[in-house]
Amino acid sequence: MKLIKYFIQFILIIISFVIFKLLGARLSSNLCGKIFELIGPFFRSKKVIHSNIKRGIKNINSENLKNITNLMWNNYGRVLAEYMFIKDFRNGKLSQNIQIDGQEILDEIKKSNKQVIFISGHFSNFELMAMYLEKTGIKLSAIYRPLNNFFLNGIMERIRKKFICKHQIKKGIGGLKKLISLKKNNYSTALMIDQRVSEGVLCNLFDQDALTTTIPGQLVKKFNVPVVPVYIERIKDIHFKISINDPINFSKEDSIENITLKLNQILETMILKKPEQWIWSHNRWK
Numbered sequence: 408m409k410l411i412k413y414f415i416q417f418i419l420i421i422i423s424f425v426i427f428k429l430l431g432a433r434l435s436s437n438l439c440g441k442i443f444e445l446i447g448p449f450f451r452s453k454k455v456i457h458s459n460i461k462r463g464i465k466n467i468n469s470e471n472l473k474n475i476t477n478l479m480w481n482n483y484g485r486v487l488a489e490y491m492f493i494k495d496f497r498n499g500k501l502s503q504n505i506q507i508d509g510q511e512i513l514d515e516i517k518k519s520n521k522q523v524i525f526i527s528g529h530f531s532n533f534e535l536m537a538m539y540l541e542k543t544g545i546k547l548s549a550i551y552r553p554l555n556n557f558f559l560n561g562i563m564e565r566i567r568k569k570f571i572c573k574h575q576i577k578k579g580i581g582g583l584k585k586l587i588s589l590k591k592n593n594y595s596t597a598l599m600i601d602q603r604v605s606e607g608v609l610c611n612l613f614d615q616d617a618l619t620t621t622i623p624g625q626l627v628k629k630f631n632v633p634v635v636p637v638y639i640e641r642i643k644d645i646h647f648k649i650s651i652n653d654p655i656n657f658s659k660e661d662s663i664e665n666i667t668l669k670l671n672q673i674l675e676t677m678i679l680k681k682p683e684q685w686i687w688s689h690n691r692w693k
Contacts, residue, residue: 424491432488432491432501432645433644436489436644437485440481440482440484440488444480444481447479448480456479457472459687459690459691462614462692463613463679463682464679475683479688482683486534489534490563493534493535493538493571494570496535497570505535507539507649508649509651509653510651512652512654513545521593522546522590522593522595523633523634524597525540525595526600526634526637527599527636527639528599528600528601529601529685530677530678530681533639534571535639535647535649536637536639539649540595545595547572547574547597549567549576550576550577550582550597550599551577552577552578553577572597574594576589590626590630597637598620600622600670600674601685601689601691602620602691608621610667618693619667619671620667623666623670624663624666625663627661628663628666633654633655633657634657634666635651635652635655636655636670637650637652638652640681
């Protein structure tokens with residue numbers, strides 16, 4: 408049954424991608440955003456989403472709660488449509504739609520030829536982060552979680568390797584070995600720290616423990632490298648802003664748990680900037 412469901416999803420996505428290509432980036436993003444506002448609630452529990460938002464935004468009223476939920480689904484849809492135009496965001500006419508705050512930090516990282524750990528979350532079109540970092544000329548590997556739908560995962564992996572980041576590291580033991588090999592060759596690492604992971608540790612996020620990845624902390628302790636928080640926001644339609652923050656140098660005394668907590672605190676601040684652009688549908692506090 409699951410196989411049939413995955414195949415139907417695959418066919419629908421392929422048809423959608425063809426339509427998006429014909430419509431163009433802006434119209435596709437706008438249209439798919441509106442469609443997801445309608446169909447999104449059928450795929451994820453509204454109860455879970457509202458419960459999650461209330462954890463992050465205390466005393467939120469019902470109108471704002473509904474607005475954030477609708478705009479979250481809208482962003483979901485936009486990201487789907489924009490996969491067909493990643494190439495244009497990287498090298499084509501859409502590259503001018505990405506403005507950068509903190510380019511000098513990236514220039515210094517590239518000039519010094521020293522590796523760092525870029526961390527962020529699933530904000531607006533999160534795929535553009537690693538794409539821009541690699542485009543800048545930084546030697547980069549990106550950690551990702553494969554899609555459950557293996558029909559779609561093959562397509563997404565090809566898009567990511569060709570237009571986002573060549574060195575894609577699959578989460579897991581095999582991926583970790585590849586990651587360490589690249590680190591020894593002075594590659595920086597980019598990863599999202601906002602997903603629930605079974606192999607993580609319980610760490611405070613919005614005043615309640617949430618399973619959180621310790622990969623950044625492990626890499627800091629093993630390679631003694633700084634962490635660079637990156638925030639990407641959708642300014643309007645298909646226009647984005649990527650903010651590069653100053654590198655954080657942790658001391659030898661900092662434990663993996665302390666590093667993880669500090670990064671979760673940074674993540675909280677990012678989420679609250681534009682909460683409607685974060686994915687609240689994942690049950691981080693399950």
